[in-house]
Amino acid sequence: MLTIDLKLKDIGEREAIEIIANILDTEHLFKDTIGIGDDCAALDLGERYLLVTTDVIAEKTHIPRGASPKDIGWHIIAINLSDIAAMGGRPLGIVVALGLPKILSVNFLKELAEGMKDCASEFGISVIGGDTKEHEQLTLCGTAFGVVGKEEIMRREGAKVGDVIAVTGKLGRGGSAYYALERKTESKKTIHSLLRVFPRVIEAQVLAKTSSVNCCMDISDGLASSIYQLGKRNDVGFEIDLEKIPIAKEVNDISTNEDELKEMILYHGGDYELLLTIKRERIKEAIEAVKNVGTSLTPIGLVTKKKENVLITSKGMEALENKGYEHFRGEV
């Protein structure tokens, strides 16, 4: 008999999550708790939700050689807060579990802690606990808590046909850093900017209060991959206008042609901006609200009835590819 022994590398991270989610039961969810499938879990507290999210990074997969311990410390806090932001939450605190090689220098550990403190305090919270264990490679896992009003929560579901799709900030910084690393042209600044993610915590809270947002997620795995995830979740399609996508300066510095530019802004992770669908009649208000806190919000396309994701370029229309960063699918 033929037995199929699938490996995680054959199915990828998202299917792996589906397998786990199908086994775990949802019978005992506390009241209106929101479980697996959004950027955070949300526990029902009556008028509000307690948001909980966890994110792990490991030396081999996430931390480029030459990264400073301060930047690594910043990064583990920042990526967790980005998930709190994706749901419109106000961060409350974070715990961090550290897997540490025993040969790690004490100075490295001190600077790692400094970096964690810097990021947490930038967003008005503290690291409130954690755990340390001996481990063969540096592995950090953060678990962040936040709170959001039930009326204000932003979720991955809710996109409506006709909504404007918009992103905060500029895209491609993460992608350009990967390119530089691959070409071995990276500088200390490249690695610094890759790890010094600035989660859109303030922008998200401001947007959540406008009631203009129909759905939201953070773009940790790349724009195209995020679009596909939202499309599947909401049973809609997206029409993205390539020329409207706001591009990070680093992309222009390194890309040599349009294909490379597209790779960096569409198909690479690591940007941690917010991707939102916004009621068409409220888009100006949303842009203004984000501008008032010093950030840009840029419309890049529309939600469509046709369940296809397309890219409009100067040459016409083409299919947006369903690719981006996905764990387990990388090189093995």
Ligand SMILES: [Mg+2]
């Ligand atoms: Mg996320």
